[in-house]
Amino acid sequence: MKEKATSFDIAHLAGVSQSTVSRALNNSPLVNLETRERVQRIAQELNYKVDKNASNLRKQKSSTIALLLFEDPTSDDSMINPFFLAMLGSITRACAKANYDLLVSFQNLEDDWHAEYEDSNKADGIILLGYGNYTDYQTKVAQLESQGTHFVRWGAPDKDHPGVSIGCDNYQGGQSITEHLIALGKKTFAFIGDNGVHAPEFMARYRGYTDTLEKHNLTAKSVQRNAISTEDDGSDAVRSLIECNELPEAIVCASDLIAMGALRALRRANINVPQDVAVVGYDNIAVSAYTTPALSTVQQNTNLAGELLVDTLLRAINNEKVEDYLMPADIIIRQSCGSE
Amino acid sequence: MKEKATSFDIAHLAGVSQSTVSRALNNSPLVNLETRERVQRIAQELNYKVDKNASNLRKQKSSTIALLLFEDPTSDDSMINPFFLAMLGSITRACAKANYDLLVSFQNLEDDWHAEYEDSNKADGIILLGYGNYTDYQTKVAQLESQGTHFVRWGAPDKDHPGVSIGCDNYQGGQSITEHLIALGKKTFAFIGDNGVHAPEFMARYRGYTDTLEKHNLTAKSVQRNAISTEDDGSDAVRSLIECNELPEAIVCASDLIAMGALRALRRANINVPQDVAVVGYDNIAVSAYTTPALSTVQQNTNLAGELLVDTLLRAINNEKVEDYLMPADIIIRQSCGSE
DNA sequence: CTGAAAGCGCTTACAG
DNA sequence: CTGAAAGCGCTTACAG
Structure with a gap:
């Protein structure tokens, strides 16, 4: 294992100064074409690489x-x-x-x-x-x-x-998916996901959802359940929906992970998706294409x-x-x- | 926005030399406890951080x-x-x-x-x-x-x-999952995945699989189909299995992605998993827990x-x-x- | 177009 | 325990 070459080694071999080597390697137009090519060839032969620490220190930036x-x-x-x-x-x-x-x-x-x-x-x-x-x-x-x-x-x-x-645009995402469900004839809705100030993304999705329902005069039939963002949260929320007899025609989940949990809870309760209830997620994570049924969702x-x-x-x-x-x-x- | 502080600034404020600052900041036992604490306090007040480029250049390592x-x-x-x-x-x-x-x-x-x-x-x-x-x-x-x-x-x-x-241990993984299938009473098998020299991981899984079959005198009923590693490859391989009328009791896939494709092709052909045919994957990627049916697999x-x-x-x-x-x-x- | 020199901000022998 | 000094390997004014 040889010592690592420096710009001085190259300068020596090329018969030029170290400054010229540095310029040649940085493709400075100041340096004579022939010199530049010679320097670059030698650098390649020696498998020379500029030392980033030195270069960064000098340039005061790190790339x-x-x-x-x-x-x-x-x-x-x-x-x-x-x-x-x-x-x-x-x-x-x-x-x-x-x-x-x-x-x-x-x-x-x-x-x-x-x-x-x-x-x-x-x-x-x-x-x-x-x-x-x-x-x-x-x-x-x-x-x-x-x-x-x-x-x-x-x-x-x-x-x-x-x-x-x-x-x-989480607000618009919430709107679009809700519009789609309404166009399919759904009349009652539930939203699963935190709609509080601590989760601004989820809140924006929720607002897009509620505003769209309102526009279609469907607000009265909407419930909301909290869920942070995990599968278990989604499953728990749906179980609670079932237990309270509040299962709607469509469940809008604030994330795909939540929707995975929702699907799981529905399957366990022998409720068919989409026949008995529609479910949509948000994120289009890889998994969402493979669930049964495959999950409708919103893509970022x-x-x-x-x-x-x-x-x-x-x-x-x-x-x-x-x-x-x-x-x-x-x-x-x-x-x-x-x-x- | 202030200029970024250097060790000299700290030295000046602490009334010591820059060398001492460096030593104090690196918790050198050489430096007097009181001095060290004073230097560290000042450094903190100035929100000083050592310049990694300078430090790395000097130490000739980068962490x-x-x-x-x-x-x-x-x-x-x-x-x-x-x-x-x-x-x-x-x-x-x-x-x-x-x-x-x-x-x-x-x-x-x-x-x-x-x-x-x-x-x-x-x-x-x-x-x-x-x-x-x-x-x-x-x-x-x-x-x-x-x-x-x-x-x-x-x-x-x-x-x-x-x-x-x-x-x-891909060989052992191939063995273990195959043993499990045999214990379940499966008699005919197919392996989907490249078993060539270009995919050594897959080849080892394949050898674990074939050796286990051999041990149980089941080799004669095994076929192998090539598939690189994508879902589409897995789907194509299973379609070809169906078309050739070679569908076995168990399909061993070299990866979960391949298994996803296999499940898809089987579903399209209205073949039930696991009733009509068992399918296993390899990798235990997140998706595999969510497929229908959920995929048995090998975890790394x-x-x-x-x-x-x-x-x-x-x-x-x-x-x-x-x-x-x-x-x-x-x-x-x-x-x-x-x-x- | 090229070279000699300064300097980026540190760490670490060396000397005390 | 502390300081003065060298030097890590570059880039870039400065002078020619």
């Missing part, structure tokens, strides 16, 4: 962005929400395309994020990804902002929220989202003006709502 | 490991295999526990991995994760080794393979795997002796094999 995945402390620790995993994939790809490295880290909301702002040195900017309660981490985000850290957050844009947000375009997040952050890093962006939500119709 | 996720070029580009996603989660957590950062990057087998050895500067070691053909990337891995790069690979340990491998313990991978790599980085490790595979029995 790296950090992804902070924080999970709601109530969610199942062992399994990451598949939606975030999909986002992670698209973010990874978007970073690669932009020639940025991606540092990934999981955080709990309670954690001391200091461990991560520390990344202001290791990363040029931060992507914040996770559902959860604004107010819980607002102070931390505000601190990021006051430190001048560049960051973008995944979530519903919100005037009160510091920094830039990219999100999916994770590929687009990843690109948008990375592009926006990169523009922010370059001190360009960046703005919130709200992506449209698309409904995916499968069997669970009985449209066929 | 970062890189994860190279390479995907088989034949697999569906848009969706990452959920198994790898689960691994990614556990690796992320294991890194965090060890106070290492994780750089994530996706690679195609065709890619020039140079872009990543480049990480020898940015990362102290590399984790290689992905199914696929050894021979395809063997030269690249050999090059990693010859450069003295520290790396660990996820996959079946193999004497011919350069470097250290951590993997799951991703949490343990992530920890093992990180621990082993870290030991390799410290130039400790590291060895291949083969994790046991556990069977997960659900409804699709008709045991209930």
